[in-house]
Amino acid sequence: MFNEPVSGHTHDHIDWADRLALLRAADALDAPAQAAIAARLAEKLPVNPTVIDLGCGAGGMSTHFAQALAARSGGTIILVDATPELLHEAERAVRAAAQDHRSGGSTLTGNGRAPGPSGGQHAAAEGTTPTVEVRAVVADLADGSLPDLLPTADLVWASRVVHHLPDQQAAIGTLTAIALADGVVALSEGGLSFSCLPWDLGLGRPGLEDRLQAAQAEWFVGMREGIDGAVPMPYGWTVALERAGLADVSSFSALVDHPAPGSDGLTDYVHHHLSRLATHGADHLSDEDRATLAALLDPVSSHYLGKRRDLFLLGARTVHYGRRP
Structure with a gap:
């Protein structure tokens, strides 16, 4: 150390x-x-x-x-x-x-x-x-x-x-x-927020992932509000770097792209990812969406995500x- x-x-x-x-x-x-x-x-x-x-x-x-x-x-x-x-x-x-x-x-x-x-x-x-x-x-x-x-x-x-x-x-x-x-x-x-699910899962209302991301955004607002002494930053990261006195400020992005059907590691990650979203977004989701998530995450469910071959990961x-x- x-x-x-x-x-x-x-x-x-x-x-x-x-x-x-x-x-x-x-x-x-x-x-x-x-x-x-x-x-x-x-x-x-x-x-x-x-x-x-x-x-x-x-x-x-x-x-x-x-x-x-x-x-x-x-x-x-x-x-x-x-x-x-x-x-x-x-x-x-x-x-x-x-x-x-x-x-x-x-x-x-x-x-x-x-x-x-x-x-x-x-x-x-x-x-x-x-x-x-x-x-x-x-x-x-x-x-x-x-x-x-x-x-x-x-x-x-x-x-x-x-x-x-x-x-x-x-x-x-x-x-x-x-x-x-x-x-x-x-x-x-x-x-760019990661996407990993098809729009229509064959259970529940289509478009679950969009609603999960919206719920995550609401959780994030609450997380920031719950930090002791939190100070708003109502501008973007490049402006924040300039205000810190940095010069030649710029940005670039790198793509994360794992097409379906992916690997065993991808399935494990999607399981962890959706488990976290289920926890964070529970108060911002409908009963139907919570039930859909529970079925996706339950290994004994016929809809368990580990049985799917259409999982992917795309973001930046x-x-x-x-x-x-």
């Missing part, structure tokens, strides 16, 4: 440790999109950079950062999360990526520091092996003193975590304070980024 655990508190009152299986499944299905995002952001970085992954969750994105850095000049990845169980899994995942990458001639290390290469931006110097050092910190992104706990970084990354914090604009200011001059701050927020992850002047 980079430092000692300080807290497992979360401002949104969500038990994120209990969602570990869902986060792992999402990382597996997001892998192609995450790899594309990591490669695109890595192109903006100097030799032997430091990358900080704030709210790293189960660590899926940082496995791709590690691979992108190892394919270039090496560097350092610092994992940060407020939930120790997730941080432990993130370390495990990145270490596993380290083992996988060794066969390709690159080496990622754990806590042991290794000298960085001195080659060009996209490759190590001749005769050296790119090394990626991995560290971990238990910390709260809403803590204004976070810049004092972490080194400055060439890339500060936060994926779908800022919207769970009381003051989103202040949190982006904290991210910006951690970035080096000319460093990049990048947020994965928004995008959007990244908003800017450079600290």
Whole structure:
């Protein structure tokens, strides 16, 4: 560990440790999109950079950062999360990526520091092996003193975590304070909601997924309202980055596309995904829609989703980024 655990508190009152299986499944299905995002952001970085992954969750994105850095000049990845169980899994995942990458001639290390290469931006110097050092910190992104706990970084990354914090604009200011001059701050927020079900399921009223997404939106409003000290942010993410003082602000998206019939992993993910929507949207759904969901999620039901061959996953992850002047 980079430092000692300080807290497992979360401002949104969500038990994120209990969602570990869902986060792992999402990382597996997001892998192609995450790899594309990591490669695109890595192109903006100097030799032997430091990358900080704030709210790293189960660590899926940082496995791709590690691979992108190892394919270039090496560097350092610092994992940060407020939930120790997730941080432990993130370390495990990145270490596993380290083992996988060794066969390709690159080496990622754990806590042991290794000298960085001195080659060009996209490759190590001749005769050296790119090394990626991995560290971990238990910390709260809403803590204004976070810049004092972490080194400055060439890339500060936060994926779908800022919207769970009381003051989103202040949190982006904290991210910006951690970035080096000319460093990049990048947020994965928004995008296109995932779709996974056909419009007519053969039970219940057609269009269930549209109503589930509407119910999820109502739950999200309530979640934000339930955060102690929540501050509205009535503008988009690019405006928020500009207000934090970042320059060259822009966005790009990566498609997540798993056509039917998909794999066993897709079925498991859809089950977790719909279970979460059923919990979040229960108060915003009709009795008929709740009954339809219950049938889809019941392994002994004739309508159990695990028996279907028309499940799919389609959506997009959007990244908003800017450079600290």
